[in-house]
Structure formats: C-alpha cells, structure tokens
Amino acid sequence: MKMLRKTPIKRICRFTLVELVAAMAIMVFVALIIGTASAAFYRAWQRSARLTDRLKVFLTVDRIMDVRVRNMIPFSWKDDDGVERVLFEGSRDEIFFSSRGRAVEGENSAYLFIRLKVNENHQLIAEYHPLPRFPRQEEGKYEMKTEVLAENVMSISFLYASLKDDEIIWDEDWEEYDPETLQENQTDILLLPLAVQMTVEWKDGTKEVWLRRTAGAARYSRLGGGGGLPRSETTAGGGTRGGRR
Known part of the structure; x- marks a missing residue:
C-alpha cells in the first residue's frame, strides 16, 4: 500500500496591529527629528547669510x-x-x-571729490568726481562715477565737530567759511570739521554709527590753486590760515 506524504504547510508571518x-x-519620530534638524x-544658514551680507555692507562703509x-x-x-x-x-x-x-578705476587724479547721500531707491551711494567742482554745480557737466555702498537704507544723518571756546561742539550743518565773520587775531579757525559722524538707519529700524x-582739519593746511583764501595769513610752511570758528 502506497503511503501519501504530507506536504509541509508554510506559515506566513504577519505583523500584528500593535507592531505596525x-x-x-518610529518612522514618524525619525522623520520629525530629521525635519526639525533640517529646519534648524x-x-x-539664513541667519549666517544675513549676517555675512550685513558684515560686507559694514566693511564697505568702513572702507569709505x-x-x-x-x-x-x-x-x-x-x-x-x-573768489x-x-x-x-x-x-x-x-x-x-x-x-x-x-582714484577709482584707474583714474590718475591725486584727489577725489565725493558726495555721500541716499538716493530715491533707498541706496547709500558715493558719487566720485575726478575734477574740482563746487557742490551745487550742474551734475551733467562733470564726469562722475557712482558706487552703491548699501541697500535698504531709510536715511542717513551727519554730525560735524568744531571748536568753540576751546570746546568741541557738534553741528548738524557745517557753515561755509566766511572771512567777514572772523574776529581780529582769531586762532581757533577750521576749514573742515575736526571729525564727522555718520548715522545710517536701515528699513528694519536698526541703526549703525x-x-x-x-x-x-589743521589750522594751517590748505590745498588747491589760486592766491589763497581771503584774509588768510601765509605761514612758514607755505599753507594759509583760514576757515571756521
């Protein structure tokens, strides 16, 4: 009599609901950790990029x-x-x-005539003039190069240091030299401010100074052509005395 062999039954392992x-x-927890780490x-990286960009702007203004x-x-x-x-x-x-x-970009001039201001696009710019010119002369008559120093600038403000009774004072506007206002034997005369302070206010409300x-700013220093400023006294060094009190 022929014996029938039993075919072994394969057991299929299934995960229970609890295991699933x-x-x-666990997968959600791992994904959450990865997502949180990536977001952080x-x-x-964004903060670092912003700080790097701001530092570049600061270095540019520092250079000027x-x-x-x-x-x-x-x-x-x-x-x-x-005159x-x-x-x-x-x-x-x-x-x-x-x-x-x-001078900038290969100009051969030993001097530059520069204006710092904020334009209508909220950019802090420097305008470079290679030739002597007076501040309010028509811009179109003179060659000029413009450099953007900073973006998103709300405003800038300046303060100018001068002397009064041997004390340093700060003014918002610098009065042009007027020889008619000089007193006899006056010595505390300045052609330029002793120091300049510039405050930059950004669109985000922050300020830098x-x-x-x-x-x-020395009392006896002057450069340029001509016979000298009115009512100036020639010094031993060849300069002239004149300026603002």
Missing part, C-alpha cells in the same frame, strides 16, 4: 569712512566770481568733500 503602529510611530540648519572721510582735505578752488572757496558742503543728510588718495577724525 509601533513601526509607524536652514534657519541657521577710513579711506575717504579720514583723508578729507581742505581743497580750495576759485568760483565763477574769482577762492573750500570745496566742502556738510548738511544733515549728505556731505560733499575733497579727499586725497588713489560711524565716527572718524579728518586728516585736513
């Missing part, structure tokens, strides 16, 4: 203040009436001055 729920919970890393404002000089030039005047204008929201040093002393 536990596995799903992305936020940190260190190289240009610090090297401000009392450059004088004759106007249309033949020699210092090429400088300081108001609350912009400044025009002469600076020594290498830069303060620099000027190189050309």
